[in-house]
Every structure is written in C-alpha cells, then in structure tokens.
C-alpha cells in the first residue's frame with residue numbers, strides 16, 4: 310500500500326503499526342473504534358471491511374443521504390446558495406465554499422462534505438459530457454523561496470486569461486503548518502492577476518498539519534473546477550515535504566529553479582527532481598542568461614540519469630523570463646503537449662485515480678493517528694513511556710507496542 314510520501318517517516322511507521330493493529334481487531338470492534346468517532350461519510354466503508362462488498366455501491370450515496378436528512382432548513386438553504394453560486398461561477402460563493410472546507414468546526418465539516426459530494430456529482434456529469442476527460446488541468450508549481458514563482462504565475466496566468474481560460478491559483482504554504490507564519494503570503498503577490506476577473510487566487514490555509522492543509526487544498530481544487538476554472542495552479546515553496554504533497558494532487562508537476570550558483574542548488578531535493586514533469590529555469594534574462602544556460606545544461610544531464618516516470622512523456626528543462634516574457638508561451642505550449650500526450654495514453658486519468666487512493670489513505674492515517682493520540686488509555690500512559698524511551702530505559706519499539714496494546718485492549722469490542 311502506497312502512502313503519501315510527505316508524511317514524516319516516524320509518523321508513517323507509527324501510522325502503519327496503528328493501522329496494522331486496527332486491521333487485526335475483530336471486524337466488529339474495528340467498526341466500533343473507527344466507524345463512529347473517527348470517520349465520516351463514505352470514508353468509513355473502506356476500512357471496516359465488514360460487509361464491504363454489499364455496501365460498496367450504495368455507501369457514498371447513503372452516507373450523503375444520511376447527512377442531508379440531518380440538515381436543518383437553514384443549513385439546506387446555505388448549501389443550496391453556495392452550490393448554485395459556485396456552479397454559476399460566482400467568486401464569492403467559491404471563496405465561501407473554500408472557507409467551509411477549511412473549517413475545524415465539526416458540524417460545518419459535515420456540511421462541507423455534503424457540498425463537496427454535490428460538486429463532485431456535478432463535475433462527473435460535466436466529465437461525461439466531455440467524453441470522460443477531465444474538465445480542468447491541474448498543475449503544481451514548486452521552487453525554492455525567491456525562485457520567481459509568483460512572477461511566473463502572474464505572467465502565465467495573465468496570458469491564459471487573455472486566451473479565454475479561467476485560472477485559479479491555490480497556495481500550500483508549509484510554514485503555516487508549523488509556525489502559523491507564512492513563507493509565501495506576507496508580501497503582495499500577483500497583483501495584476503488578483504485584479505483579473507477570470508482569475509481566482511487563494512492563499513494557503515492559515516494553520517493546521519500538512520495533512521490538513523493538503524486535504525483542504527485537494528478539496529479546494531474540486532470546488533474551483535466546479536466553479537468553472539479550467540486551469541488550476543497549485544503553488545508551493547520548496548521547503549519541507551509540501552512539494553511532495555502537491556506533486557501528489559496534480560496532473561503535472563513543474564519545478565522552477567532560479568539561475569543561482571551550484572551550492573544553492575544543493576538545497577533542491579533529488580527526490581523532487583524525480584517527480585518533476587518539467588523543469589523551468591527562471592529569470593533567463595540580462596546578466597542571468599549565462600547562469601541560466603549553465604543550470605539548464607546541468608539539470609538536463611541530471612534528468613537523463615533518472616528513471617522515467619511516464620511512457621508518454623520525457624521531462625525536459627527549459628528557460629524562461631517573466632520579466633521579458635521570453636520562453637513563457639513556449640513553456641505553456643509544453644504543458645499543453647504534456648496534457649495531450651498523457652490524456653491520449655490514459656496516463657493522466659490513471660494518475661488521478663491513483664491520487665484519489667493515496668489521498669484517502671492519507672486521511673485515514675491522519676484520523677487514525679489523532680484517534681489513537683486522544684484515546685484516554687494512550688494519553689494516560691504516554692508521558693511516562695516517552696520519558697522512559699528518551700532516558701534509554703526501554704526501546705521505542707517496546708513503548709510503541711505497549712501503547713498500541715493499551716489502545717486495543719480498552720477499545721470497545
């Protein structure tokens with residue numbers, strides 16, 4: 310089972326053993342311990358296993374119906390208003406809907422899921438009218454701080470709205486997850502694009518775990534598509550694990566590299582270069598033209614050594630300047646060739662299907678871990694066991710086993 314690579318390795322190991330323990334419980338207690346308190350809606354059916362085959366088809370619609378039956382008149386009216394406004398392309402409704410999916414409030418979270426299911430159903434209809442093809446192109450853009458991401462998005466975004474596209478830009482800011490601060494949002498970014506009526510720019514959710522921010526962004530992508538945005542750009546800064554999270558939610562992942570000296574490039578993770586479908590060397594103008602050419606050559610050789618990700622696409626390294634516009638239309642033409650090739654081979658659709666599964670497991674992992682950490686027996690035993698582990702009295706493995714035992718032995722059977 311492939312889990313999201315951005316989950317920190319320690320947490321991932323922990324999550325694995327927790328899930329192993331949960332799945333080794335008798336199915337009834339498995340259902341009890343996960344069904345009621347941890348999961349909502351259709352996610353539940355995927356882990357309980359019990360009666361899975363019979364319920365598979367009806368699960369999401371019955372879960373949704375259950376939600377809808379519970380809605381008060383005011384809630385129903387709010388959802389109708391948001392949905393109608395959203396599919397009518399109203400930016401205010403889109404913004405309000407994204408705020409709803411970002412909420413931590415339990416009841417509003419449920420409302421957000423109802424809204425999302427409706428938007429998903431609407432999008433499925435549109436896709437079937439579109440011959441089964443996706444209605445929007447999702448592009449992830451990442452690069453180190455100061456690489457020129459916002460300048461690039463500004464010129465590409467303006468070019469695209471000028472061609473009749475509707476462009477949305479969503480940000481994933483890893484610093485908001487840890488410090489509540491912002492690497493990306495403090496200065497005014499994309500001033501012209503933010504005034505463009507065919508563009509919608511949404512900063513990163515202000516706080517939460519990376520998993521939480523990723524979930525919100527994934528859901529915001531669905532909402533943007535429902536609102537008629539046919540190009541969805543997801544931007545992140547190349548710090549921490551957020552670029553892997555973004556690479557896991559888009560059709561194409563583009564890495565922006567500034568023409569800096571070799572030392573600075575050491576900071577760019579090899580793993581993320583492997584995920585790039587295209588590398589753009591930015592700021593290829595004036596005095597920076599020479600360094601830009603050199604970096605382009607270096608990355609071209611580096612890419613040749615990497616394993617190919619796709620049968621229908623070979624990643625390339627190109628140069629562009631947001632200041633002079635040189636190379637910008639060509640870069641977009643490459644993105645379109647990628648999309649066409651991947652659609653024709655069916656790989657793009659396959660990638661989306663795989664991402665849905667990764668996303669689901671990531672949500673399960675986040676929720677299961679939170680449930681574990683909040684369990685009274687675990688909370689009771691944790692401080693002492695942590696101390697003993699840090700003092701070297703017992704191994705981390707034994708401590709984890711003891712905590713898992715405390716969790717499973719007092720979970721409802």
Ligand SMILES: Nc1nc2c(ncn2[C@@H]2O[C@H](COP(=O)(O)OP(=O)(O)OP(=O)(O)O)[C@@H](O)[C@H]2O)c(=O)[nH]1
Pocket residue numbers: 452453454455456457458459460461492493546591592593594595597629630631632633
């Ligand atoms: N010469 C040149 N400078 C550029 C170009 N694009 C961006 N810059 C400059 O590079 C600096 C950083 O650009 P931004 O677009 O803010 O970069 P960013 O990656 O969004 O930066 P963060 O918001 O810190 O992540 C600014 O001073 C820009 O003026 C370009 O095409 N050519």
